[in-house]
Amino acid sequence: MSDEITVRCDNVSKRFSRNLKxxxxxxxxxxxxxxxLNSVGKGDPELRDSEFWALRNVSxxxxxxxxxxxxxxNGSGKTTMLKVLNGLLKPDTGSVTLKGRVGALISLGAGFNPILTGRENVYVNGSVLGFSKRDIDARFDEIVQFADIERAIDAPVRTYSSGMQxxxxxxIATCMDPQILLIDEVLAVGDFNFRSRCYGRLAKLMADTTILFVSHSAQQVTRICRKGLLLENGCPIIHDDVAKVILEYNRRNAPSGEFRVLYDGTAQIDSVGLEEKDLNFGGDLVLNLTISSENLYPNCFLRLLIRKADEELVGEWNSELxxxxxxLPVGQSDHRFTVKNLRLHDGLYRIAFFVMSEDRLTHLINxxxxxxxxxxxxxxxxxxxQF
Amino acid sequence: MTRYRECFPVVDATEAVSMGSPQTLVDPLDSPLEVVEYSCDSPLRHPGKLVAAMFGDFIRSRELIWTLFTRDMRAQFRQSVLGYLWLLLPPVATAAVWLFLQSQKILNVQTEIPYPVFILVGTTVWISFVNLINAPLQGFNNGKAIYTKLNVPPEAFVMSAVLRAILNFLIRIGILIPVFVYFKFTPPWTAFLFPVAVMSFFLIALAIGLWAIPFGSLFSDVGNFLTNFVRIFMYLSPVIYPIGRKTGWFKAIMVYNPLTPGVAWSRDTITTGSYEWAVPCLVYGGISVILIFLALIFLRISRPHLVARLGM
Structure with missing residues (x-):
């Protein structure tokens, strides 16, 4: 059963126009x-004036x-791909085939009317998602319990916080055990407790469900997906293990991050850089730093910060530790710092540092x-x- | 597995359906997985399947139509003290105005029946006709936020808006009964044909309304045109005054106006009992059925192209 292909996307292209009229x-x-009786895109359709490929030959x-x-x-074609898979957009070339019940975690709470109660809206939203009243009756308590809004279920939805909605x-969307699940960046919401329960529910579904997940968050993606597909301007770039795809995504999309430096004293950076930019797991990170100072600053120390491509702080190496x-003597001085046994998962990282003065308060260099x-x-x- | 039968599209594994929610061919109890294919081929290549899928969708979404209908009804009056009474009050107010004008002897249009009855029946039918023209496009536009993101038949939003227009019509007709009593006016036995006449007339509105969707959802000109120019036809139909006795170009327009038979026969069934307009009314109704069928097919074919332009 698990060898069965449940989702096949065959050479799908979709064109859009930038000009409204x-x-x-x-x-x-x-x-x-x-x-x-023409196929819209018989053979290979051409772009008309003002059109571009929102998806190009994705398989x-x-x-x-x-x-x-x-x-x-943004704008690489992810949501368009999801819409083609959901049957909302018709491909201009190729086809998609889905085998199994399709569920969608897209625009959660579609059809909610703010003035109606939560109870009424469960039925409206469920109906929009294709469930019958009988289905919802059977799962109603479970739905309310999982959403953790028992006390507010008979209040109008407009009194709900956005998290509650x-x-x-x-x-509602996950209570019916879909066999194919399309998810469009919906897990970023809700508080920590609810997010973790969401992952729990997805984890339960994962064994029997084919999941397609659109997200920018490397952390969410690695938690849910084993494989990744990177799109750029509608074209597939790499389809591989999710870690490799994230790395490639970061390489292409990491904010270029302008080198910024602040001086709080009279010390200045003359030159700075890493000795080696490609490291193996467990290797050493070596930072070379040349500083010129007008005053003597004794007993300084360095705080080296390592961030992921998405700016998330991974760790700090504090020289004092x-x-x-x-x-920092008067005049120019060279410094070399080595961070040993860097146990970092495959990825793209960036560094920042502070040179701290003896008083532990002044950032001589930031x-x-x-x-x-x-x-x-x-x-x-x-x-x-990784430890 | 049974409970999903109504909820999810089911299609034969071996055959592909192009776009739209697919049709039911296999009972999921017999086949473990439903298969859907969305391809770039025109769905008209398999017209039989297209039509079957269309009706299948209607049957599957009947519960959704009802839910959307009741949702809008409840939501509309939830924030009011009088609640559902607001369904009755507007037509009551209209009737009151005409009765007042009659009591002041301001009206002196010669009709076979009391003029307020003539005008109230005429406007009731006409207003409902106009509402039915506008309902499909309005319903379609109201559901936009949903069917551009989720795989929901847009026809459900259209149908729930149509249901609303029909409900409003029924209420307006109910208001007419006390008016008839007030004028001691007994409808002839042909009154049982009133539903037939009205339905044939309203089918025209539905045909226009459904054809307006694919064009009107892309270009707002269509909706503007409908709201502003359909009212011209009220003066070209016997809604607030009868067709004149004299000959002349204005009379000719009224006689050949395709909306005239519907207005005239609907009223005749509950007032004069005349069959003068029965045949043309039924003919236009029959033509409308064909147009409605074609409009639904056209809507289904155009749906993905509309979603591509409307949605994000």
Whole structure:
């Protein structure tokens, strides 16, 4: 059963127009083309004036239990891909085939009317998602319990916090055990407690469900998906293990991060950089720093910060902790710092540092986005620091 | 597995359906997984399947239509003290105005029946006709936020808006009964044909309304045109005054106006009992049925192209 292909996306392309008036006109043109029994995109259709490819020749296959992350920057075609899979958009070339009941975690709480009660809206939203009244009756208590809004269920939905609305929406959408689940960036909402229960519910579904997940968050993606597909301007770039896809995504999309530096004293950076930018798992990170100072600053120490490509702080190396302090003499001085046994998961990282004075309060130098480095050789877990 | 039968599209594994929610061919109890294919081929290549899928969707979404209908009804009056009474009050107010004008002897249009009865029946039918023209496009536009994101048949939003227009019509008709009593006016036995006449007339509105969707959802001109120009036809139909006795171009327009038979026969069934307009009314109704069928097919074909333009 698990060898069965449940989602097949075969050479799918979709074109959109940037010009509103033309886009509306093409809408009519495409509709009438169908009346003439033309495939809208017979063979390989050409782009008309002001059009671009929102998706271009995307193909993949998924089996039951597979989970694929669709990654890419804004406007890369992820949501368009999801809409094609959900049957909302018609591909201009190729086809998609889905085997099994499709559930969608997209625009949670669709159809909620703010003035109606939570109870009434459960039935409205459930109906929109294709469930019958009988289905919802049978699961009603479970839905309310999971959303954790027992006390508010008979209050109008407009009195709900946005988190409560999303919780209720998520709870309805996932209560019916879909066989194919399309998820569009909905897990970013809700409080910590609810998010963790969401993952719990998804984890339960994962064994028997084919999941397609659109997200920017590397952390969410690694938690849910084993494979990833990176799209750029509608074109598939890489389809591989999710860690490799995230790395490639970060390489292409990490904020360039301008080198910024603030001086609180009279010391200045003359030159700075990492000795080696490609590190193996467990390797040493070496920072070279040349500073010129007008005053003598004795017993300084360095705080080196390591961030992931998405700015999340991974860790700090504090020289004082390793018994390393140094003086900044008058004039130029060279410094070399080595962070040993860097146990970082495959990925793209960037560094920042502070040179702290003896009093532990003054940042003599505060430098952000100093340099970047990549690690490789360990891509099993999903978390940056591996012990 | 049974409980999903109403909820999810079911399609034969071996055959592909192009776009739209797919049709039911296999009982999921027999086949473990339902298969859907969305391809770039025109769905008209398999017209039989297209039509079957269309009706299948209607049957599957009947519960959704009802839910949307009751949702809008409840929501509309929840924040009011009088609640559902507001369904009755507007037509009561209209009737009161005409009765007042009659009591002041301001009206002196010659009709076979009391003029207030003539005008109240005429406007009731006409207003409902106009509402039915506008309902499909309005319903379609109201559901936009949902069917551009989730796989929901947009026809459900259309149908729930149509249901609302029909409910409003029924209420307006109910208001007419006390008016008839007030004028001691007994409808002839042909009154049982009133539903037939009204339905044939309203089918025209539905046909216009459904054809307006694919164009009107893309270009707002269509909706503007309908709201502003349909009212011209009220003066070209015997709604507030009868067709004149004299010959002339204005009379000719009224006689050949395709809306005239519907207005005239609907009223005749509960007032004069005349069959003068029965045949043309039924003919236009029959033509409308065909147009409605074609409009639904056209809507289904255009749906993905509309979603692509409307949605995000």
């Amino acid at each position: 033309k886009s509306l006109f093409y809408g009519l043109q495409d509709t009438f083309a169908e009346l003439k 993949f296959e998924l089996k039951r239990g597979d989970s694929l992350a669709l990654m890419g920057s 999303v919780r209720l929406g998520f709870s 390793h018994g390393i302090t140094f003086d 430098a952000a986005n100093v340099d970047t480095f990549e690690t490789s050789g360990f891509c099993y877990g999903g978390v940056a620091v």
